[in-house]
Amino acid sequence: MPDNFDSDSSMNHAATTPIPLVDLATQSQAIKQDVLRRMDQVIDAGRYILGQEVQEFEQQFASYCQTKSSVGLANGTDAIHLALRALGIGPGDEVITAGNSFAATAFAIAYAGATPVFVDVDEVDFNLDPSLLEAAITERTKAIIPVHLYGQPARMPEILEIARRHQLLVVEDAAQAHGAEIDGKRCGSFGQAGCFSFYPGKNLGAFGDGGATVTDSTEVLEQLQLLRNYGQKVKNQHDQLGYNCRLDTLQACVLLAKLQHIERWTEQRRQVADWYREELLDMELTLPVERSDVRHVYHLFVVRHPERDRIIEHLKTRNIFCGIHYPNPLSQAQPFSDCVTVPLDLPVVSRLATEIFSLPMYPEMTREQVSRVGQEIRSFLPAKAVAS
Ligand SMILES: Cc1ncc(COP(=O)(O)O)c(C=O)c1O
CATH class of the missing domain: 3.90.1150.10 (Aspartate Aminotransferase, domain 1)
Known part of the structure; x- marks a missing residue:
C-alpha cells in the first residue's frame, strides 16, 4: 500500500468512492426503459437489419448535425473508410491528418488504400495546425482529415480555405465531437463528409459498436448506402465491391433514445x-x-x-x-x-x-x-x- 494511502476507517465514504474516468451505468439506467420499448418493437417486427429505426435515426442525426443526410454504419472507423471510398480516394493518394489522433483515423486511410501524411498540431488547442498544412501538400494529396480531438473543433475556416485553394476534399473525423460547433455550425457539416463513432464511451454511444457518416451530397449518400451493404441497390445485384458495415437496428434503438438527451x-x-x-x-x-x-x-x-x-x-x-x-x-x-x-x-x-x-x-x-x-x-x- 502506498505511504500516502489514507486507511482511516472513519474517513468519509464519499471521499474514497471510486471516481472512474467514464461512468456509463448511470446514463444507461436513465434511458433503459425507452431503449427496451424500442427494442421490443424491433423484435416483434423482426426487422433486424436496416430496420426502420436505422432510417429514423439517420434522419434525426443528420438534422442534429445540420446536414442533409446521414448513413448509419457499423463503427466510426468504417465511417471514415467508407467516406474516403465514396469520395473516390484510393491507392496512390495521400491524405493529410493530425499526428495525435486515435489509430483508427490512419487505419481508415490505409484501408482505403491511400497513404496517411501526419501533420503536427497546435500546442494550444491540440488540433491540426493549419499553418503547417501547405508544407504537407504534394501532387498526390487528395484530402485532409481534420480531427476534432477531445470534442474541441479543429480550425475549420483556415483548413477549408487551404483545401479550396488546393482543390482538396475535406473529411472530418468528428468521432469525439457530437454537437461541437464553430460559430453555431456543427462539426461534421463543414467538409464533404463528417464521420462519427458511437462506441459506448463516446458522447453519443451505443450499447456496442456503431458509427455514421453525414453529408450534404446526394452522390456521397448513395455511394455510402451501396458500400455499406455489399454494393447492392437491389438484393443480390452487386454493382460494385461493397462491405458489410451497416448500423445494427438494435443499436439504432439505443441511439434514438440517447439522441433525445x-x-x-x-x-x-x-x-x-x-x-x-x-x-x-x-x-x-x-x-x-x-x-x-x-x-x-x-x-x-x-x-x-x-x-x-x-x-x-x-x-x-x-x-x-x-x-x-x-x-x-x-x-x-x-x-x-x-x-x-x-x-x-x-x-x-x-x-x-x-x-x-x-x-x-x-x-x-x-x-x-x-x-x-x-x-x-x-x-x-x-x-x-x-x-x-
Ligand atoms: C478520433 C477517433 N477517430 C476514429 C475512431 C474510431 O471509431 P470506432 O471505435 O467506432 O471505430 C475513434 C474512436 O474510437 C476516435 O476517437
Whole structure:
C-alpha cells in the first residue's frame, strides 16, 4: 500500500468512492426503459437489419448535425473508410491528418488504400495546425482529415480555405465531437463528409459498436448506402465491391433514445469543465483552452503536466482514475513507420504524448466529485507562483 494511502476507517465514504474516468451505468439506467420499448418493437417486427429505426435515426442525426443526410454504419472507423471510398480516394493518394489522433483515423486511410501524411498540431488547442498544412501538400494529396480531438473543433475556416485553394476534399473525423460547433455550425457539416463513432464511451454511444457518416451530397449518400451493404441497390445485384458495415437496428434503438438527451448531457459536460477550471485555475497544470468561437463538447478533459505519470499514480491511490489519449504518436506505430511527417518527428505531438492526461469526465459528474479531484491534485502539486 502506498505511504500516502489514507486507511482511516472513519474517513468519509464519499471521499474514497471510486471516481472512474467514464461512468456509463448511470446514463444507461436513465434511458433503459425507452431503449427496451424500442427494442421490443424491433423484435416483434423482426426487422433486424436496416430496420426502420436505422432510417429514423439517420434522419434525426443528420438534422442534429445540420446536414442533409446521414448513413448509419457499423463503427466510426468504417465511417471514415467508407467516406474516403465514396469520395473516390484510393491507392496512390495521400491524405493529410493530425499526428495525435486515435489509430483508427490512419487505419481508415490505409484501408482505403491511400497513404496517411501526419501533420503536427497546435500546442494550444491540440488540433491540426493549419499553418503547417501547405508544407504537407504534394501532387498526390487528395484530402485532409481534420480531427476534432477531445470534442474541441479543429480550425475549420483556415483548413477549408487551404483545401479550396488546393482543390482538396475535406473529411472530418468528428468521432469525439457530437454537437461541437464553430460559430453555431456543427462539426461534421463543414467538409464533404463528417464521420462519427458511437462506441459506448463516446458522447453519443451505443450499447456496442456503431458509427455514421453525414453529408450534404446526394452522390456521397448513395455511394455510402451501396458500400455499406455489399454494393447492392437491389438484393443480390452487386454493382460494385461493397462491405458489410451497416448500423445494427438494435443499436439504432439505443441511439434514438440517447439522441433525445444529448443536448442536456453536453451542457452537463460543459458545466463539469467549468467546475474543473474553478478548481484547477491556480495550479501548475495546463488546462484545455476553449477558443472563443467554438462550442467544445468535452468528450475528454485533457490537461498537461511534465510529471503526469506521478500525478496519475497519486490519483489512483485516492481512487480517482485518469486516462492518456494517446500515449504514442501514430507515426511511431509499426504500420506507419515509413510515413511522412510534417515537420519531421512532429515535435508538438511528441511532447504532448509524454505530458497529457485525461481527468474523469462524464455528464453525471457532481460538483463534489470535481472538487475531490481538484483537492487531490492540489495536495500533490504546488499552486502557481504569483508574480509580486
Ligand atoms: C478520433 C477517433 N477517430 C476514429 C475512431 C474510431 O471509431 P470506432 O471505435 O467506432 O471505430 C475513434 C474512436 O474510437 C476516435 O476517437
